[in-house]
Amino acid sequence: MDLKRILEGALFASREPMSIYQMKKLFGNQKAPTEGMLREALASLSDDYQARAIHLVEVAGGFRFQVSESLIPYLANLTDDKPSKYSRATLETLAMIAYRQPVTRGEIEAVRGVAVNTQIIRTLKERGWITVVGHKEVAGRPALLATTTEFLNDFGLKSLEELPSAEDLIVSPTEDLLDQMDIHGE
Amino acid sequence: MDLKRILEGALFASREPMSIYQMKKLFGNQKAPTEGMLREALASLSDDYQARAIHLVEVAGGFRFQVSESLIPYLANLTDDKPSKYSRATLETLAMIAYRQPVTRGEIEAVRGVAVNTQIIRTLKERGWITVVGHKEVAGRPALLATTTEFLNDFGLKSLEELPSAEDLIVSPTEDLLDQMDIHGE
Amino acid sequence: MINNAQGDLRLAVVEGSPFTQLPQDLYIPPDALEVILDAFEGPLDLLLYLIRRQNLDIIRIDVAEITRQYMGYIALLEAMRFDLAAEYLVMAAMLAEIKSRALLPRSLGAEDDEAEDPRAELIRRLLEYEKVKISAEALDDMPRVDRDFQIATAEKPDSDQRTAPPQVDLSELVLAFSELLARARLSSAHQIEWEALSTRQRMSQVLMKLKEQAELTLSELFSVEEGRAGVVVSFLAILELVREGLCVLVQAAPGSQIYIRPVSQDV
Numbered sequence: 001m002d003l004k005r006i007l008e009g010a011l012f013a014s015r016e017p018m019s020i021y022q023m024k025k026l027f028g029n030q031k032a033p034t035e036g037m038l039r040e041a042l043a044s045l046s047d048d049y050q051a052r053a054i055h056l057v058e059v060a061g062g063f064r065f066q067v068s069e070s071l072i073p074y075l076a077n078l079t080d081d082k083p084s085k086y087s088r089a090t091l092e093t094l095a096m097i098a099y100r101q102p103v104t105r106g107e108i109e110a111v112r113g114v115a116v117n118t119q120i121i122r123t124l125k126e127r128g129w130i131t132v133v134g135h136k137e138v139a140g141r142p143a144l145l146a147t148t149t150e151f152l153n154d155f156g157l158k159s160l161e162e163l164p165s166a167e168d169l170i171v172s173p174t175e176d177l178l179d180q181m182d183i184h185g186e
Numbered sequence: 187m188d189l190k191r192i193l194e195g196a197l198f199a200s201r202e203p204m205s206i207y208q209m210k211k212l213f214g215n216q217k218a219p220t221e222g223m224l225r226e227a228l229a230s231l232s233d234d235y236q237a238r239a240i241h242l243v244e245v246a247g248g249f250r251f252q253v254s255e256s257l258i259p260y261l262a263n264l265t266d267d268k269p270s271k272y273s274r275a276t277l278e279t280l281a282m283i284a285y286r287q288p289v290t291r292g293e294i295e296a297v298r299g300v301a302v303n304t305q306i307i308r309t310l311k312e313r314g315w316i317t318v319v320g321h322k323e324v325a326g327r328p329a330l331l332a333t334t335t336e337f338l339n340d341f342g343l344k345s346l347e348e349l350p351s352a353e354d355l356i357v358s359p360t361e362d363l364l365d366q367m368d369i370h371g372e
Numbered sequence: 373m374i375n376n377a378q379g380d381l382r383l384a385v386v387e388g389s390p391f392t393q394l395p396q397d398l399y400i401p402p403d404a405l406e407v408i409l410d411a412f413e414g415p416l417d418l419l420l421y422l423i424r425r426q427n428l429d430i431i432r433i434d435v436a437e438i439t440r441q442y443m444g445y446i447a448l449l450e451a452m453r454f455d456l457a458a459e460y461l462v463m464a465a466m467l468a469e470i471k472s473r474a475l476l477p478r479s480l481g482a483e484d485d486e487a488e489d490p491r492a493e494l495i496r497r498l499l500e501y502e503k504v505k506i507s508a509e510a511l512d513d514m515p516r517v518d519r520d521f522q523i524a525t526a527e528k529p530d531s532d533q534r535t536a537p538p539q540v541d542l543s544e545l546v547l548a549f550s551e552l553l554a555r556a557r558l559s560s561a562h563q564i565e566w567e568a569l570s571t572r573q574r575m576s577q578v579l580m581k582l583k584e585q586a587e588l589t590l591s592e593l594f595s596v597e598e599g600r601a602g603v604v605v606s607f608l609a610i611l612e613l614v615r616e617g618l619c620v621l622v623q624a625a626p627g628s629q630i631y632i633r634p635v636s637q638d639v
Contacts, residue, residue, distance in 0.1 A: 064527050065527065069529040084537070094548075095548045096552065099569065101575070101576045134583060136616070137617050137618065138617075146579070147576070155540075159570075164542070
């Protein structure tokens with residue numbers, strides 16, 4: 001497959017801007033194209049989309065496809081203003097990472113008893129709340145996940161120690177848990 | 187802006203497949219195009235992408251752009267997250283639900299000859315592939331399980347009829363089983 | 373193509389080579405037993421395997437022979453003290469019953485009892501199960517999102533700025549975790565002692581630093597401002613990282629600088 005097609009597919013599959021470094025990474029053990037070749041292919045790709053409703057743009061983190069601004073009025077008709085919510089699976093995964101970091105996906109699965117969907121990890125990474133801090137030296141070298149500074153900021157915490165102890169909550173479920181639930185009362 | 191461009195932009199902006207209904211919604215208070223017009227524009231759009239690394243496909247939930255399967259080996263170099271693999275028990279349970287829906291857990295157990303682990307059901311629900319569609323009016327009112335539109339979308343299907351026919355897989359046991367075994371021979 | 377007479381057990385062809393003596397074939401190395409038990413999805417699956425292995429047609433199974441082999445497995449598994457699911461034993465009893473019925477004289481006016489023929493019932497179940505098994509394989513072979521193909525998307529135009537991401541309240545997070553703990557506690561298999569959060573946080577920080585620098589001196593990880601408690605936390609974190617095999621400590625000579633490195637570095 002030619003370079004331009006590979007980049008095109010990868011850019012559309014990626015949810016974040018792709019850097020030149022990542023584009024090279026696409027080729028794994030094969031010989032990666034040079035930056036010059038990549039930029040040339042990107043320029044040609046950008047031309048291909050000149051007349052379309054999406055454009056290849058360069059932003060801080062690299063390149064990405066972006067829907068043209070002229071679509072804003074149409075897209076606005078689609079959104080209903082109901083605020084979205086994270087699924088319980090996502091919250092539990094985030095909680096596991098916050099409280100048990102650094103932790104692998106397998107370890108999260110062991111406690112949750114359910115496979116953790118790749119999508120969930122991706123959502124949390126995109127949100128900027130978790131990051132890969134290393135790899136565990138066991139079969140498959142699973143990524144070790146931890147929370148970020150952004151996570152602390154967004155939750156108004158100075159450090160992880162300020163996370164309320166969940167263990168205390170289940171010690172006396174009758175009182176604390178009920179209080180907790182009152183806050184969110186379903 | 188012409189209809190094709192609007193659809194193109196909206197399809198790329200959406201993470202979920204877009205139904206004809208949603209496409210009409212794009213036009214808000216303006217006069218919406220007819221389904222015929224939309225389908226014509228979609229067909230033309232699909233042609234435009236014929237030679238590219240992405241394709242317009244129709245699945246149960248509507249239309250979406252998809253990156254070609256040929257890109258998978260490249261994309262795999264980018265990420266540590268391996269897509270979840272499902273155990274045979276999970277796949278067999280899913281197959282029972284897909285082919286026999288709506289079905290109770292007891293019915294699945296009767297056919298498989300073993301108890302169905304709660305976790306399997308939970309994994310499939312969490313993945314969004316199955317859901318409870320009702321309760322059987324027998325003792326215990328067991329939940330009736332069925333597959334979701336998301337299941338069809340994720341497997342690239344327009345409807346359940348597109349599932350490979352279980353009957354075809356084993357046509358007539360007396361004659362074809364031997365052939366089957368040759369094919370699947372371990 | 374295999375051309376053996378149906379039902380002739382002594383002439384089964386397995387993977388191209390003729391078998392005349394099936395019984396020996398039943399031997400399984402003891403350490404393989406666990407693997408084997410894991411590999412089967414239940415008694416029907418095991419039976420199906422026994423039948424397929426001999427290239428036999430399900431509807432012509434020789435119940436006596438299959439029962440013998442099945443019992444052989446069960447006996448082996450029991451001898452190895454594997455916890456057999458009750459289903460396996462129920463099946464053993466069922467097979468034994470079918471076998472004993474087969475030994476009885478044919479007629480005795482039981483022909484009107486066709487519907488209750490346990491052999492027919494077993495064959496029906498085997499055929500039905502095989503269908504599910506093959507459907508499951510076919511399902512797994514189908515292209516699936518994220519594994520075999522990706523959804524193509526482009527960033528929404530700027531001003532529209534995608535519907536704000538979901539907001540999460542700290543208490544929601546704590547609640548999710550406490551519920552998770554409560555659930556994990558029910559299936560008490562996961563009684564793992566975890567270090568204090570401060571240690572785990574420090575572990576993450578050390579790993580994050582190592583991602584940038586690949587090698588750090590131990591002293592770089594201690595900071596005077598944190599005081600004694602901070603040093604203890606760092607120290608515990610490093611020990612835990614080493615214990616979990618995530619980092620190694622390297623010292624060139626006694627008394628010289630100690631370095632910490634990730635276990636393997638992709639260069």
